[in-house]
Structure formats: structure tokens, C-alpha cells
Ligand SMILES: [Zn+2]
């Protein structure tokens with residue numbers, strides 16, 4: 001039966017217009033759409049189900065390290081937001097203000113939380129007294145609001161979903177270690193679960209989170225050569241908690257400061273998933289995050305016994321623990337294949353009269369289109385193997401792409417040339433002055449430092465822009 | 481070793497002052513506390529972990545019936561909230577308004593969602609066209625904001641956590657059936673998971689949700705004889721969706737109306753759990769919702785081999801799938817017992833040198849204080865049996881209490897007498913006039929209809945207040 005192309009026609013080619021391709025995939029896979037609230041998204045079942053799997057995976061990793069979940073209010077009193085100078089400066093331009101409750105004008109306004117460091121610190125200032133109360137290693141899954149001007153599905157919207165972890169510790173070392181531990185969890189998560197490779201490191205001084213002493217980032221590379229900041233872990237030292245008056249009495253009876261961290265990952269990660277793995281036929285979801293791992297598609301389903309056998313297979317796979325569905329609608333197989341591909345379901349199983357006769361099915365991989373004939377006797381174990389292979393192959397393919405898109409530059413001419421060709425990340429040295437970074441950004445059409453590289457020898461001793469002594473080597477890239 | 485009473489002293493006796501007992505238990509078990517945002521709670525790890533188990537259990541039940549999870553914005557444009565007259569009338573007095581975004585005054589104000597019928601209907605009005613798009617059976621887990629004047633932990637707060645399910649259907653019958661199906665899920669959940677019995681039925685006309693045609697409720701009875709509305713399922717008919725212009729083209733090519741339902745359960749359920757099961761020593765959590773099912777407490781832990789054996793046992797229980805922790809701190813066993821009781825952990829295992837010698841442990845039930853000697857060889861299976869027995873016994877005990885607190889009345893004198901003695905629910909007949917209900921409420925010090933009783937013969941043909949012909953029999957009760 002000839003493949004019906006009707007569905008795929010609605011997706012622009014990835015290389016023709018990447019931005020339009022992205023919009024098309026989000027729409028055709030029904031992941032989310034814009035709401036009547038400008039800049040806010042409706043997360044539809046297909047998109048939200050991916051987020052639920054992300055949450056479950058990450059939450060398990062967190063809890064294994066002793067993280068406890070909590071929930072703090074969605075509103076922050078203005079006076080609280082203003083307690084830490086850098087923090088209010090960073091967030092004031094983009095918060096939404098509640099000024100009326102019921103029929104009355106409020107005496108103090110509240111902002112809808114853009115992030116909750118202030119609320120956590122306020123709570124701890126009232127409740128932490130002794131070394132016995134430490135550490136606090138807390139996290140919340142919630143939505144936050146930032147009054148952005150331009151918005152794109154998953155990548156930038158006024159309201160988005162995330163987790164925000166907040167911790168305080170008795171010592172500098174313990175807090176620093178926790179910052180790095182959570183950063184490591186994000187790296188493991190991106191590699192093992194998202195099948196997304198990355199570069200990672202500390203952010204340059206002026207790119208840090210508002211109020212943080214250090215920000216560690218995970219930077220993934222999208223198919224169009226742009227970077228996406230995919231998760232961050234912040235070390236605050238004791239400055240932020242000091243502004244809120246958090247102190248504890250230690251074993252030696254001395255009053256001491258606490259040290260703070262925070263770390264977050266948001267629904268942006270779904271944007272990364274789309275832009276790293278998707279292709280011209282639609283979404284490609286890594287099996288570990290696929291709400292449906294396999295769709296069973298009966299062939300010639302009007303023929304005797306086909307639907308029956310397909311449903312038997314469905315039940316068997318369900319019982320074996322697979323997330324599996326059947327498409328037994330009246331649509332043509334070609335249309336069904338096309339839809340399964342758009343939705344990014346990692347495998348489909350084709351089962352028709354010939355297959356049944358031969359006691360077999362055809363498993364088709366979404367990522368490679370490879371067709372694999374599998375005996376019905378082995379399908380419940382083979383399908384898991386195929387899914388694990390897909391997961392691994394998707395990572396390998398993306399890693400190859402990343403490696404092929406990391407370059408080096410020691411002169412501005414090299415730098416400009418490489419970014420003119422959309423080469424992804426470029427390693428280059430830098431004096432540390434934001435002015436130089438700004439000039440590089442201007443001359444390359446948008447490339448800035450994504451993170452510092454601290455575990456490799458520097459490729460030059462001069463700043464790529466001003467020629468003065470280089471302080472850092474960094475990954476540079478254009479970004480979302 | 482004598483039991484150290486220090487911890488328990490902080491809890492007022494339940495029969496002395498129930499309201500104070502409640503506040504004490506919430507504080508001492510560290511479930512939640514008030515935040516700097518007046519009327520908003522901080523859900524602390526112990527309280528939020530119960531909510532996570534409630535979510536997991538209920539979400540599984542929902543998904544088994546085809547419910548899909550989504551997430552819609554936390555803000556609602558004023559014009560949208562106003563589209564359905566009854567709805568805006570019901571909610572206008574208690575919503576919080578966002579009037580500024582960033583540095584600018586907004587052209588249209590938004591309220592922080594008090595409930596999301598309007599957003600779901602707005603989305604469906606734009607996206608539902610054909611019978612193929614129906615039904616939609618969606619749910620979201622989120623927080624909502626209602627600008628309440630008085631607040632109490634879990635029972636009434638400005639912000640609370642809940643799930644809100646919203647569905648639309650092609651026919652009246654299908655929607656009505658879904659309303660009742662979700663009501664049944666709540667009833668199953670309260671019985672099987674919360675171990676909380678209830679009365680249930682339709683709400684009287686003027687007690688229905690703003691805009692609903694029918695509201696089905698689950699009403700649990702607290703230890704002080706007051707009812708708590710514990711979950712509701714609403715049938716909207718086609719009025720609400722019509723106000724939003726949701727119509728579809730049916731198979732016969734005719735444009736038709738859709739029929740809507742919504743249903744919700746909130747963190748109030750934690751209030752029910754506390755007030756049904758708690759006792760003078762603190763919280764008592766039903767095992768199915770206990771973040772920690774068992775706490776292992778070593779006795780004479782300084783003696784050789786005790787801590788080692790206790791930790792072995794801990795690992796063994798973890799491996800067998802129990803949610804289990806150990807208290808190997810330096811506190812006295814008496815203090816540890818007391819803390820485990822305050823926290824409501826369903827069982828503790830005491831393990832000391834004598835026990836180890838005899839290859840046994842002592843399991844102590846939180847609900848009855850019964851001590852059960854169990855061989856170490858059998859503990860991984862016996863503990864599950866004990867937990868299941870506790871779960872069942874807690875339900876039975878609460879059900880006995882409920883049954884003992886349901887009375888009947890045919891005269892106002894009977895009615896007043898029964899509510900003077902805090903008798904829980906009273907069955908009485910009623911003409912249906914809210915004025916009569918108001919008078920009863922006044923004369924009884926607060927008892928109103930909790931739900932109608934439609935499956936039993938009426939005990940009188942006259943309204944208990946005015947003596948006119950009775951239309952309904954109802955459960956009456958004072959309530960939270
Ligand atoms: Zn420079």
C-alpha cells in the first residue's frame with residue numbers, strides 16, 4: 001500500500017526553515033498550543049505526558065540523594081522580593097503583580113513567583129535555629145511566571161513548568177558539593193534519559209543567576225547549531241541567606257552563617273528533545289520518555305483474525321509492562337504510519353495476515369525506519385531490546401552531531417567564519433571583559449560565552465577580541 | 481524504660497479543645513505552616529509527601545478510566561471569567577487580580593485561577609469541531625487561589641493544591657455517566673486509600689457549584705461531629721459550554737451542543753485524614769498513604785551488634801518494597817516512640833539485644849498500640865499483613881464512629897437536641913426552601929443539608945421546619 005503523504009505535508013522541512021519546522025512539529029504532534037492568555041501555553045495531553053515522564057525520572061534521581069519535596073506559595077510579598085539587591089534587580093522587570101484581592105485593593109502587592117529563593121529563605125529564617133536543623137534539601141515542582149515580551153512554545157513563555165530545588169547547609173564545602181552533585185544529576189539525566197549530549201561548565205561572571213556566586217550550566221546543541229541552556233545549578237555562598245537573616249547555633253555554641261544552593265530544570269527540556277531528535281517527518285521521542293513506546297498497527301484489519309490477533313499482542317505487551325497502544329481506526333495503514341511518525345512514537349508493530357501466518361510481526365524503528373522481523377514468541381523481550389538500542393543510538397547520533405559541531409578559533413576571522421556557517425560551539429579564549437564578549441556577539445551575529453572550559457589547556461594566551469591576556473577559555477555559541 | 485512524655489505534652493487533648501488539638505497536630509507533625517503570605521501555607525516535607533501519595537493513587541485510578549493530564553495557564557483574562565453569569569457571580573468576590581506585568585499596567589486584568597472551567601471551555605471552543613474530537617476527558621494537578629478571609633491549615637487557605645478534571649461529551653447521558661463515574665472513584669478512594677467512610681449524594685439546589693446543574697458530593701465525618709465536604713463531581717449539562725460557543729458537527733452533519741462535567745479533590749483531604757484518624761498522641765496515617773510505613777527503633781543501641789542488626793533489617797525491608805526508615809539518633813527510645821507516634825507512622829519495629837537473641841522483633845501498631853512479636857524470618861511478609869490489617873481496622877473503626885453518629889429527626893426539637901449533643905449527621909425531611917434551611921441552621925447553631933438522600937424511603941412527609949410537604953430527605957450536619 002502506497003504511503004499516504006497527506007499528514008506530513010503540514011511539516012516544513014527542517015533545513016528549509018528550522019523555526020517554522022519547530023512550530024509545525026509542536027502543532028502537528030499536538031504538544032501544546034497558545035492560550036487566550038498572551039504568552040501562556042496550554043500543555044496538551046501529548047506534551048504533558050512527556051513532562052510527567054521527565055518529572056518521574058528526575059524526581060527519582062533527586063530522592064535517591066535525599067531531596068524532599070515541598071510546596072511554597074505562588075505569591076511573594078513585594079518587601080520579600082526586594083531583600084536581596086541583585087535578585088530584585090534581575091527579576092523586577094519581568095514579574096506580574098497582584099494588586100487586588102476580591103473586591104479590595106491590597107495594602108501590599110504580591111508578585112506571582114518568578115522563582116522562589118526569597119520564600120525558601122524567609123521560611124528558613126523563621127525555622128532554622130540549630131545545626132540539628134541542617135541541611136535542608138528541598139525541591140518543588142510548580143509553575144513560575146515571567147512577563148516575557150516574545151514567546152515560543154516550551155522555549156520561552158510567560159508561564160512555564162519547572163522544578164526548583166533549594167538547599168541550605170552548615171558549611172561552604174557541603175553547599176558547593178551539593179551544587180555540583182545536582183549539576184551531575186542533570187548531566188546524567190540528559191545523557192541517559194533525554195539521549196541529549198551537551199557541553200557543561202560554569203557560567204561567566206555576568207551570565208550567572210541573579211544573586212548567585214557561581215552558576216553551573218548544561219548546554220545542549222540544537223539541530224540548527226544553536227545552544228539551549230538546559231538546566232542550571234547555582235551556588236549562593238552565604239550572601240543570599242545572610243540578607244534574610246538565616247543563622248544557626250553550631251555545636252560549639254557559636255552563631256554561624258548558612259550556605260545556599262538552588263537548581264532547576266524546566267519544560268524548556270521538551271524544546272531540547274524536539275530540536276535535537278526531531279526530523280522532517282515530525283517528532284522523535286527517546287524511548288525512556290515516550291508516553292507510548294509502541295503503536296500496534298493492524299494491516300488489512302478487515303481480514304479474519306487480524307484485529308483479534310493484534311489485540312492479543314497488545315494485551316501481551318501491556319502485561320509485559322510496555323506503554324503500548326493500538327490504532328484500529330478506519331484510517332489507511334499509510335495514514336496510521338504517518339501519524340505514528342509525526343507523534344514520534346519510537347516503534348510501531350505492523351501485523352497483517354501474512355505475519356500471522358508466519359507467527360511474526362514487523363517492528364519499525366521511528367529513528368532509522370529500519371524494519372525488524374520478530375517472532376511472536378519473542379516479541380515481549382525483543383521489543384525492549386529494540387527500544388534500548390534506539391535510546392542508545394539516538395544518543396550516539398546526537399553526540400556525533402555535537403562533536404562535529406565543536407570548533408576552535410584563535411582569531412576573530414576564524415570566529416566569524418565559523419559562526420557564519422552555523423558551526424555550533426566554538427572554543428575560544430577571552431580576557432573576561434563583558435565588553436569584548438559584546439563585541440564578539442555583535443560581529444558574529446549573536447555568539448556569546450555559553451560556559452567556561454576549566455579542564456582543558458587553553459588554546460591561546462590572548463583574548464580573541466582585544467588581544468589582552470586571556471583569563472578563560474569558553475564555549476561560545478548562539479543560543480535560544 | 482519509662483516513656484518520655486515530653487513530646488506529647490505539646491498536643492492538647494482532642495476532647496478538651498478539638499480546634500487546638502488540630503492546630504497542635506499539624507504543627508508537631510510538621511505537616512505545614514503559615515507563610516509570610518497571609519492565608520497561604522508552606523507545605524512541608526511531611527505534609528507534602530502525603531499529598532504525593534494521594535496524587536499517585538488517585539492519578540492511577542483516573543488514568544484507568546481514560547483520563548489524560550494537561551496543564552492550562554494560572555491566569556484567566558477578566559472577559560473570560562465573566563462569560564458564564566452564575567460562575568462569575570460565584571467567584572468574583574474571592575479572586576486575586578493581576579494588574580501589572582513588569583513595569584507596565586496591563587490593558588486587561590487577569591485573575592489567578594480559582595478554578596479552570598473557563599479556560600478549558602475557551603480552549604475547546606477553539607479546537608473542537610467534529611464528533612471525532614469528542615469526548616475530551618482531561619485533568620490537571622495544580623494550585624488555585626481564592627481570597628478567603630479566614631484560613632485554617634488544609635481546610636481553608638487562600639492557595640490550595642488540588643486536581644480539577646474537566647470533560648466534554650457528545651451526549652447528555654455520557655456526560656452524566658462520567659460525573660457519576662468520577663464521584664464513584666472518589667468514594668472508592670476515600671474508602672480504600674484514606675480509610676475514611678462518608679455519606680454521599682447530590683447537593684441541594686442552592687449548594688451546587690457555581691454554574692452546575694448537579695453537584696455530587698462525598699461528605700466525611702470528623703471526630704468532633706462536623707462534616708467535611710471531601711470531593712465533588714459536577715454535571716453542567718450544555719449551558720456552560722454553550723456560553724463559550726462549543727459546538728460540534730455530528731455524524732448526521734448537524735451542529736450540536738456538548739455536555740460538560742468537572743470534578744475535584746484538594747489538600748482538604750489531608751485535613752480529613754487528620755481529623756478522622758488522629759488521636760491525643762498525634763497523627764495516625766493510614767498505611768496506604770504513609771510516606772514512612774515503618775520506623776525501625778533500636779533498643780540499647782550502644783550494645784554490640786544492635787545497630788548492625790537493625791540496619792540489616794532496614795535494608796531487608798527496603799528491598800522487600802517497604803517505605804521504611806531507621807531512627808538511630810542519640811535520643812532515648814521513649815523519645816523516639818513518642819516522635820513516631822506524633823508523626824503517625826503506622827508501625828514501629830523495636831529491636832534490642834533480647835530480641836536479637838530470640839531471632840525476633842516487636843512490631844507496635846500506631847492505631848491500637850498492640851505489640852506483636854514477629855520472627856525475623858517472617859518479618860518481610862508479616863509486616864505487610866499487619867499494615868493491611870491496620871488499614872482495614874482504621875476504616876472499620878471510623879465506620880463504626882460514623883454509624884454511631886447518624887440520627888434521624890422529624891421535629892425541630894429532636895433536631896436541636898441532636899445537634900446540641902454534636903451528633904454528626906441527622907436525617908430529616910425538607911420542603912426544599914432555602915429559607916427553611918436557613919432557619920434550621922440558625923436554630924441548631926449551624927447545621928445545614930450536606931447532601932440529599934435519594935435511595936431510602938422518606939422518614940416523614942413534612943418539612944422539619946415549616947411542616948409543608950417534604951420534597952427531599954437529606955443528611956444535615958454542621959460543617960467545615
Ligand atoms: Zn578582551
Ligand SMILES: [Zn+2]
Pocket residue numbers: 910911912913916943944945946947948
Ligand atoms: Zn420548609
